[in-house]
Amino acid sequence: MRSLRGALLALAVIVTLTAAPAYADDGVRHLPAHDVAAPDTVSPAMQAVIGGPLSPIWNAHPKSADEWKTLIAKLANDVVATLPALREHLGVSVEPTLIAGVKAYIVTPEVIAEANRNRLLVHVHGGGYVLFPGESGTREAILMAGYGHFKIISIDYRMPPDFPYPAAMDDAMAVWKEVVKTNDPKNMAIFGTSTGGGMTLAMVLRAKKEGLPLPAAAAPGTPWSDMTKTGDSYFTNEMLDNVLVSNDGWLGDAALLYAHGHDLKDPMLSPVYGDYQGLPPMILTSGTRDLFLSNTVRVHRKLRAAGVEAELQVFEGQSHAQCMRDPNAPETKEYFAEVARFFDLHLGK
């Protein structure tokens, strides 16, 4: 009797719950409003980063080229102001140069690791193809030089509003073509985060298509692999990610500004739609709160399906690209150490 009563109770629970409005059968999750505290499963430094307020510019919608340029200049100045101390702290020097007519920076650590003497990394910065021109784009390269002890060329590719697609990609490929003339591509890797991650993928896809040498490895960090707001985390991590926050702010506007009428599904703009056969080993990185978590894992699955060696790492609690937000957070050092290890494994000497 007891057992029967239990069975009926269980069944009642099932029927009741199935009929409740929250249990839709239309495939839609109806999520209630809720508060989420910063995780306590990360370092204190990272907890402060994750718990910070939403990016103050996420919902900016510049209305003109001038308004874009004002926003771009402000953010660039903010970053540039932090760079002398960062270079000093990490013992990294940065020199502007021109390669095949394209502006770039040579980023050099005080001590290049013995194994890295004949190696060269190529860096493409992030920022939605509009932000972080000039020196402000070198921050990630400084961190990699300092923590990974590699020599790096960081490309200062042209950007909107003055130079929409394909200027950025043309610049990046011009540099690539030039540097492989004097450096062995087997000793080289390409890396970048966010837009730089998407560009890393697009560069490798374009190099393959054009029959150019491929790098020995690549590290697309949380790549902007799909510009069409397609992918689950665009919706599930909206308003949870405090860096990008949503595609419906400056980010979506920047996609259109860059594409300049080109199809956003073109693999040169949304590389998740590319053909991944024959690509070099890659390490991909994201965070559990990252708006681009799906952009990252979709590329990882596609690489694996194409038989490409591809490592994935997802950092606990992090929003977009927060594994390099605080130069002194243990997670930042861990991130660059992992990418450096991966490059060391795959690059010739």
Next chain:
Amino acid sequence: MRSLRGALLALAVIVTLTAAPAYADDGVRHLPAHDVAAPDTVSPAMQAVIGGPLSPIWNAHPKSADEWKTLIAKLANDVVATLPALREHLGVSVEPTLIAGVKAYIVTPEVIAEANRNRLLVHVHGGGYVLFPGESGTREAILMAGYGHFKIISIDYRMPPDFPYPAAMDDAMAVWKEVVKTNDPKNMAIFGTSTGGGMTLAMVLRAKKEGLPLPAAAAPGTPWSDMTKTGDSYFTNEMLDNVLVSNDGWLGDAALLYAHGHDLKDPMLSPVYGDYQGLPPMILTSGTRDLFLSNTVRVHRKLRAAGVEAELQVFEGQSHAQCMRDPNAPETKEYFAEVARFFDLHLGK
């Protein structure tokens, strides 16, 4: 002038947004109610799985041993009813046996791959340490035998309400000790999902501690690595994951029932707190909507920090353990193919 006006505008935007109530500086995200559709970036079969209603039992709170047993029996019967067709479809046979006095099943595919002739996998099933006794616990092993072409021993370990911790672990270790007498552990791996993933980790940790042979590899699928509701995705994916839904339903109750007064932070119950030095290579799996995404990535980071070879894969849009929900979904075949590839890479022959 234009530029200055822009700068002021940008500043105004920043100030306004910073002052808005949603932009807290207490580290808490205040998420509004919102609807999330099933992703269109997965197979149609997986889309149906992800878009299914919340588990009807997620918020069950059995009040007595009898109520637990009724729930357990109902769910076991539901699974068992599906197994003959699954075994037939995959050409897998399942025979009950006793190993060191512990109930187990020998799960054998019609064709054992040539490379797998001298290999043996040990499987521990999921279900919160309370669900899926007997034959109902063999489902995942059938899928692995069918898709991976391995011979498998699936352990029918004792469970609450009659047998709380450490009965399950004692049974699993008794089987492990027995099978390594007649099989080379270099040719063996341990795998399991959810509770089976947590147990896989706990088994390897206990084998190390007791000086027993370690397997050549392990595959903890979305492991229940932390029973204390610690980890970001317990909160960020609550009500989004349609399988576990929340820790505050049957799951949290099951943790206490199993622990039976033991400290939930004991690494034998919450293996994320274990010492990962010297563990064998592992492949870990989760989904972007998985309540256990943090349980998975935290273990992955700990393994990497300890220098253990550890691969992570995170499936787009999936809630808890959905990579094996529909036996015919492409993602299911992809999952078992990846784990089989990983085992093939690391197991001796």
